[in-house]
Amino acid sequence: MSTETSTMEFQAEVQELLQIMIHSLYSHKEIFLRELISNASDALDKRRFEAVTRPEWQAEEEKYWIRLDPDPEQQSLTVSDNGIGMSRDEVVQNIGTIARSGTRKFLEELRSGDKAATDLPQMIGQFGVGFYSCFMVADEVELLTRKVGESKATLWQSEGDGRYRIEEAERDQPGTTIRLHFKEKPEPSEGETPDFTEEWTLRNVVRRYSDFVEYPIEMEVEKTEGEGEEAKAVKEIAVLNSRKPLWTRDRSDISEEEYQEFYRHLSHDWQEPMEAIHFRAEGTHDYTALLYLPKQKAMMPPEGGEPRSRLQLFVKRILIDPEFSELLPPWLRFIRGLVDSEDLPLNISRETLQHNRQVGQIRKRLVNKVLDALAKRLQNDRETYLVFWSAFGPMVKEGIYHDDGWKEKVAALSLFQSSAESEPVTLAEYIERMPEQQKEIYYLLGEDSKTLASSPHLEAFQAKGMEVLLLTDPVDAFAIDRLHEFEGKPLKSAEAGEVELESEEEKEEREKEQEARKDLLKAVEEPLQDWVGEVRLSNRLQDSPAVLVADSAGMNRLQEKLIREISQQDLPASKRILELNPKHPVVQRLFDLHGSPGDHDRFEEYCQLLYGQALLAEGSSLPDPAKFSKLLSRLLVEQ
């Protein structure tokens, strides 16, 4: 580790970001303080959490605090905390040279130009570039920090001009102090910038943005004691925030704004959540839960490893685990929030918690609460639900597949694209619209709804006025398979071989023709035998010449594809059935060719072309594209 003073350059992206901050016209500049306090609070959380297993890391007298020291004469403000602090390397990493992925994304959005200046505060928080917002108000920033467990401190200083200085320093205690020197005169275009060294301003800003922070935000203030002649000014430490953890307060006392602010604090998502679920359970177990359903997939951290949910677990207001995964199943991992238990033991280990019965019961209750809230939203506010669903629907549907007891409820909340509607529909809505003779729910699996919508498989259904659900999420194949039926109606693939779509007479007629064409159908099978198990006449095609259907026992082709991808094995594809439309001119031409003995080669080529076409129509790829293309060219020339 280097100890000397060094002057370093910010990475280009950070410089660009600083320029944006420095020249920002955004009027709510006070959010810099929210960002600093929020960082301090995170640092205190970290220290307190680490101290559970390393008591020597505890703060003096277990007191954790954030302190503001304004200096009106110097036009400066110091924000300090006795949190975890940073090592020199961490300072360089977090505040210095490395443009973290967040910074890059932030800049991309800004450069794209469709974000207005008014979006800046949301974006600052969302992309984790909060510290740099200091440069909206300050022309010089100094950061002095000492990491818990280390004896040396680090001093970092920058004027936002593209460089920063870093050197070894001293600090009495672990923690971080950030000193801002405010810009002298705001440019006239910037409007009125408040004086951030004024007690009243600071009190207001803290109240507004950081009241729920559970650590005291302290500041020395002057108070008059005594009256008249006796009156004298005394200094005392005031706590600027009310500190009461939001979730311990009554729902009726919490404003919408406070819920939102707390969500931001918790999730670092600076958009409004869709909903807050806040309740107190009393009886066998006493606990309070506050769960937020986000609306959009804002800045969910990229998922790595096994998907798991993350809720904060408190016991009597003490944070036990910042990312406890047992309180919600993985398919609800987009939910942010916390549970504060009154009766779990404080010194409980993570391992014990995982198998704790009480935790299991809380989990059940939470899932039910979430599913009920979603059901209500679906019923009463479809528009918002649609936004939510397009972001998180695929995750929620994993709940059908995992089927830990909520399969039916989750299925009822699921929306699917349908061949008949442009907006997605629920299964119940689908059933309600089914024609009387229809007994099953039909679906078609594929990779995109456009290809599916023009699939030959749909033709007969559409001709009969039946809807087909067009399922394109990778999870759909497995979810549908697990669900099996909904409200007593079996779910059936429209690709399945044995879908009954014709009347008795039609069936009889087709079977007769089938019998008559027996030899011909066998002859078509010949050149396709590597891929096709059977060739028969179709009862479902209207405009297309041929279609591939699954043998009723076989796996559907999407499942096969997924399993092939997951297992990375060259699983042999199960052979399917090629159905031909006897009314189609192309098929009739095939029949003619079969009748003329000199055309055997042409007949085979026709078979291969028809098979290739059926594959393309359903969005599958060809086994031998070069050969297909050659055959097609030859045919085009002949015509």
Ligand code: ADP
């Ligand atoms: P964010 O807080 O959203 O990650 P910031 O730019 O505000 O983004 O901060 C960058 C990082 O610097 C933080 O994630 C944290 O690791 C570190 N940091 C900032 N302030 C402090 C502090 N007061 N104490 C300890 N670490 C801090």
